[in-house]
Amino acid sequence: MMGFTKKILALYCCFLTYSTIAQTKAKLNDADVLSIIEKNKPLRGIVIPANIKDMIGATHVGGKYFFTKEPFLVEGAKKLDSLGFGVCKLWFYKDPKGYQYNSNWNLPQQFSLTDLAEHPYYQQAFNLPFSTFILSTKGSVKNMINAKDEELKTEEQEYYELAKYFLKKYKDRSVSFVFQNWEGDWILRGGVSAKVKWDKDNLPANAEQRYKSMQKTFKARQDGVNRARSEVKNTKCKVYHAIEVNRVMEAMNGIPGLATHVLPYVETDMVSWSAYDATSPDKSGLKLYNGISFLKEQMKPTAYVKQPTVFLGEIGIPEMLTKKSPQEVKEAWDNYLAVCLAQNVKYMVQWELYCNENATDKKIMQPQFTRNEADLKGLWLIKPDGTMGHAMTYFNQILKNAGKKLK
Numbered sequence: 001m002m003g004f005t006k007k008i009l010a011l012y013c014c015f016l017t018y019s020t021i022a023q024t025k026a027k028l029n030d031a032d033v034l035s036i037i038e039k040n041k042p043l044r045g046i047v048i049p050a051n052i053k054d055m056i057g058a059t060h061v062g063g064k065y066f067f068t069k070e071p072f073l074v075e076g077a078k079k080l081d082s083l084g085f086g087v088c089k090l091w092f093y094k095d096p097k098g099y100q101y102n103s104n105w106n107l108p109q110q111f112s113l114t115d116l117a118e119h120p121y122y123q124q125a126f127n128l129p130f131s132t133f134i135l136s137t138k139g140s141v142k143n144m145i146n147a148k149d150e151e152l153k154t155e156e157q158e159y160y161e162l163a164k165y166f167l168k169k170y171k172d173r174s175v176s177f178v179f180q181n182w183e184g185d186w187i188l189r190g191g192v193s194a195k196v197k198w199d200k201d202n203l204p205a206n207a208e209q210r211y212k213s214m215q216k217t218f219k220a221r222q223d224g225v226n227r228a229r230s231e232v233k234n235t236k237c238k239v240y241h242a243i244e245v246n247r248v249m250e251a252m253n254g255i256p257g258l259a260t261h262v263l264p265y266v267e268t269d270m271v272s273w274s275a276y277d278a279t280s281p282d283k284s285g286l287k288l289y290n291g292i293s294f295l296k297e298q299m300k301p302t303a304y305v306k307q308p309t310v311f312l313g314e315i316g317i318p319e320m321l322t323k324k325s326p327q328e329v330k331e332a333w334d335n336y337l338a339v340c341l342a343q344n345v346k347y348m349v350q351w352e353l354y355c356n357e358n359a360t361d362k363k364i365m366q367p368q369f370t371r372n373e374a375d376l377k378g379l380w381l382i383k384p385d386g387t388m389g390h391a392m393t394y395f396n397q398i399l400k401n402a403g404k405k406l407k
Helices: 002-026 030-039 072-083 113-117 120-126 149-169 184-189 207-231 248-252 286-298 326-342 390-400
Strands: 056-060 087-092 132-137 176-180 238-245 270-274 310-315 348-350
Touching: 030 286, 030 326, 056 072, 056 390, 072 087, 072 120, 072 390, 087 113, 087 120, 113 120, 113 149, 149 176, 149 207, 149 238, 176 270, 184 207, 184 238, 207 238, 238 310, 248 286, 270 286, 286 310, 286 326, 310 326, 326 348, 326 390
Parallel strands: 056 087, 056 348, 087 132, 132 176, 176 238, 238 270, 270 310, 310 348
Antiparallel strands: none
């Protein structure tokens, strides 16, 4: 009887502990969050994780300049590797218009995502020693807010075949591939301009249909990945599916979006956040921290990953546009990285290696290029003259001090 009583007391103590933790999390105010961020800043002396390179990376697509005679996709992937990053994000679409410099894709009229993965340019990139490749991609569904049943079947099959291809080809290599969509809230709204701005009292008449269609599309993609994983067992390679959202702050304020009307209704391995809505103009990391917490609460993780897994699929500072000093940019990135460390974020992916966004009065489109940084907004690691931007100066410091303190 005494042993039984002790077990009951132990369970009760565990319950109280859990309740206290839950209440503590619920009671976090802005000051609490900012204090947590402060305690996790590398510039304030926290030990940088030894495996930090496997957490941070950058995107390479659509840049407005190049430096070698190699195919543009290959050049950028090699550059990211040489800079010391372990995470490489690429665009993986059947129209590779973001990789035109020094390139002859020579693609057939009809081909699958698996065929694309076998293209020599992607093969050269995938053979580089990154620990994770994040691929922004899609299959046969032409319109995610009005997906047809036959398209969904084909979508599931394409994701299955692609996942199975990677799992088998890289069975002897510890490498991860993450398939994700691009900024899902813009897809939900049907555009990116002020004309498609949503508010609580002014939603499209077919909003419910849009939510359900996107749920079905994401389910088809996740089902394809799940099926491949169930068939290919003895492999070191891992393949995941992620849903990318991009209007989280609005969702937290009651405006319907993917975070509230899609994530709770469909299982996914991970959620990617293109997080400009939390970082412009807020550079403290406060909104970023709260948004990540919100996404963890909203998502339905698959049994494969077991727990809510969020990463930052896009985050960047336009250094020419903001005119911030080098120290201000470093402080902002330190805040963002501190948030990711405190929140156990899977990846933080900077936008991007070479800047892809024109200055307000410029219209440079590949295959055109520039060597003048004033032509661009400054979303870069490497500038058009080949020197490091402020962000890369910070990341270089972080990567070279893995496992140590900066101070």
